[in-house]
Amino acid sequence: MKRTADAVIIGGGISGLSIAVHLAQKGVRNIVILEKRFPGSGATGRCGAGIRMQWGVELNCLLSKFSVDYFEHINDILKNDVDVEFWQGGYLIGAKTKEEAAQFKANVSLQNRLGIDSVYLSAKEAGDMMPHLDTSKIKAATFCGRDGHLNPFRTVQAFARAAADLGIDIEKYTTVTDIFSESGRVTGVRTDKGDILAPVVVNAAGGWAKAVADLAGVELPVYSRRHQILVTEPVEPLQSAMFMGFAWNIYIQQVPHGPFIMGRGDTSEPTDLRxxxxxxxxxxxxxTVMTLMPSLSRLKVIRQWAGLYNMTADAQPIYAETPELQGFYLACGFSGHGFMLAPATGQLMSQLILGETPDIDISSLHIDRFKGETPLPQESSVV
Structure with missing residues (x-):
């Protein structure tokens, strides 16, 4: 393991890999990623891997639009041929109430203004698109055909291969035990395999971001909540679009080889990292599935699993250099959307670290927003 680096990134999930690759593509040569297990073993490998541009907050629309553009050209950008299985069947998002339907109209107006080709649909139009959906349960819907999902393992493989080609060191099964600083500036990290001196340390540790910040003496206003998913037996193609319902806290997608992947949010889930x-x-x-899609009731569940959503109070990420510790950067608090925002995370964090002007204004995503009296509007388009 190297003993010095220009940048150390803690966390080998999709966010950490993307930050490292973007830094290397901008000319930073001595980069080390520290991963306590193996790349993608945390939230990345446990997520539903959905990608959508349909949001209710402008900044999330811009971040996800950047990422969709990136994923559409990922092989050219990363200069490898790993098939990430980006299936753009779209997202069909159902509104349960008249109030939610009205909000969806406003969301589509915002999205269209930002160049996102989403449309507002009646319940009948949604049913025409997804015949097995019980449209008596929805008031309206929205749809964007460029939304979709990827294979999270292949996407990690694509970024990891690009990292190797760019000379980035990925230290697997390596645990960070301390973060060093001197005179208000980060100077390096201690691991169970030795110390690394570095002027830049990035906290991209996902569900464990708060524990990593604690090592640096930084108070990080996030918490990690369990999120569960299941997968069914494979069946013949039934739906190409992902169905999502915020009021039902559910998403349902059929992946290309036949199984359905389903997840749901639940604010009562534990926050103790289990x-x-x-x-x-x-x-x-x-x-919930039998209520919305009765024809799926006979599907056999193959397995279920859980990961962690690293949450902020406004369900929007933190992109920042910490004010109390120069050189210590945060890319966390994605609130369940770190995978889909990963390309934007890499680009914007690399620009922030190198002193460049970010392509998207992320000043409002600084950690200091939680100390002020004018917080960001809360993103409600979350499952």
């Missing part, structure tokens, strides 16, 4: 599965999730998910 990633076990529960029978309550399976029961609640089954009830």
């Amino acid at each position: 990633m076990t599965s529960s029978w309550q999730f399976l029961e609640q998910m089954s009830q």
Whole structure:
């Protein structure tokens, strides 16, 4: 393991890999990624891997639009041929109430103004697109055909291969135990395999971001909440679009080889870093799916698993250099959307670290926003 680096990135998930690759593509040569297990073993490998541009907050629309553009050209950008299985079947998002339908109209107006080709649909039009959906349960819907999903493992492979080609060191099964500083500036990290001196340390540790910040003496206003997912047996193609319902806290997608992947948000889930599965999730998910899509009731569940959503109070990420410790950067608090924002995270964090003007104004995503009296509007388009 190297003993000095120009930048150390803590976390080998999709965000950490993207930051490292973007830095290297901008000319930074001595980069080390520290991963306590293996790349993609945390939230990245446990996520639903959906990608959408349909949001209710302008900044999230811009971040996700950047990322969709990137994923559409990922092989050219990373200069490798790893097939990330980007399936753009679109997202169909259902509104449960008249109030939500009205909000969806406003969302589509915002999205269209930003160059996102989403449309507002009646319940009948949504049913024409997805015949097995019980449209009596929705008031309206929105759709964007460029939304979709990727294979998270292949996407990690693509970034990891690019990292290797760019000379980035990925230290697997390496745990960070301390972060050094002197006179208000970060100077390096201690691991269970030795110390690395570095003027830049990036916290991209996902569910463990708060624990990493604690090592640096930085108070990080995030928490990690369990999020559960299941996968069914493969069946013949039934739906190409992802269905999502915020009021039902659910998303349902059929992946190209046939299985359905389903997840649901639940604010009562534990926040103690556990990633076990529960029978309550399976029961609640089954009830919701049978209400919305009765024809799926006979599908056999193959397995279920859990990951962690690293949450902020406004469900928007933190991109920042910490004010109390120069050279210590934060890329965390994605609130369940770190995978889909990863290309934007890499680009914007690399620009922030190198003193460049970010392509998207992310000044409002600084950690200091949680200390002020004018917080960001909360993103409600979250499952």
